[in-house]
Amino acid sequence: xxxxxxxxxxxxxxxxxxxxxxxxxxxxxxxxxxxxxxxxxxxxxxxxxxxxxxxxxxxxxxxxxxxxxxxxxxxxxxxxxxxxxxxxxxxxxxxxxxxxxxxxxxxxxxxxxxx
Amino acid sequence: xxxxxxxxxxxxxxxxxxxxxxxxxxxxxxxxxxxxxxxxxxxxxxxxxxxxxxxxxxxxxxxxxxxxxxxxxxxxxxxxxxxxxxxxxxxxxxxxxxxxxxxxxxxxxxxxxx
Numbered sequence: 001x002x003x004x005x006x007x008x009x010x011x012x013x014x015x016x017x018x019x020x021x022x023x024x025x026x027x028x029x030x031x032x033x034x035x036x037x038x039x040x041x042x043x044x045x046x047x048x049x050x051x052x053x054x055x056x057x058x059x060x061x062x063x064x065x066x067x068x069x070x071x072x073x074x075x076x077x078x079x080x081x082x083x084x085x086x087x088x089x090x091x092x093x094x095x096x097x098x099x100x101x102x103x104x105x106x107x108x109x110x111x112x113x114x115x
Numbered sequence: 116x117x118x119x120x121x122x123x124x125x126x127x128x129x130x131x132x133x134x135x136x137x138x139x140x141x142x143x144x145x146x147x148x149x150x151x152x153x154x155x156x157x158x159x160x161x162x163x164x165x166x167x168x169x170x171x172x173x174x175x176x177x178x179x180x181x182x183x184x185x186x187x188x189x190x191x192x193x194x195x196x197x198x199x200x201x202x203x204x205x206x207x208x209x210x211x212x213x214x215x216x217x218x219x220x221x222x223x224x225x226x227x228x229x
Contacts, residue, residue, distance in 0.1 A: 101164065106159045109158045
């Protein structure tokens, strides 16, 4: 089956610093990847669509300058949270579509805590 | 019109019982309806999915029932087990206009009592 990994699985950073989260498709190529954030006991909120070789598409209300997305290759997308603040603390999850029905395969998530 | 409404918010079921989670949608252009299972601290995993030209799909203990005219679909978990305790999300997608974007329901937290 399709496997998506994320790194790191958890990270703690200080307010004002930047943190990078990697999303990799391990056994398939992904021209498109999605980034979600999930608050405790809530649903997944789509932040942006990452497109290999072109700019990411951000959902309404998501600050593109704060959440920088780079889809550098067919197997890697990165999300950089710039100048992080405590309110950015959340569970960040990426996904990539694969298969005849383009099912979403999710990474294991990254827990970000900003102190 | 892009929403997917899911109920109940939480559900407690005895071991061996049937767990039923319901979802409703408005956008008749949705053409793919997956269900995801998420354990605490993990990413969601695809459980089962259905297309609107099919009224029911069964995979093991998991069954999706789909009512196109009512714009509703539901997940049935037969012989529920404590290991099924997780959060379940229904979802919908419209390839024609939304590409691969998936709209998620609010989630149902299922607890199966041993």
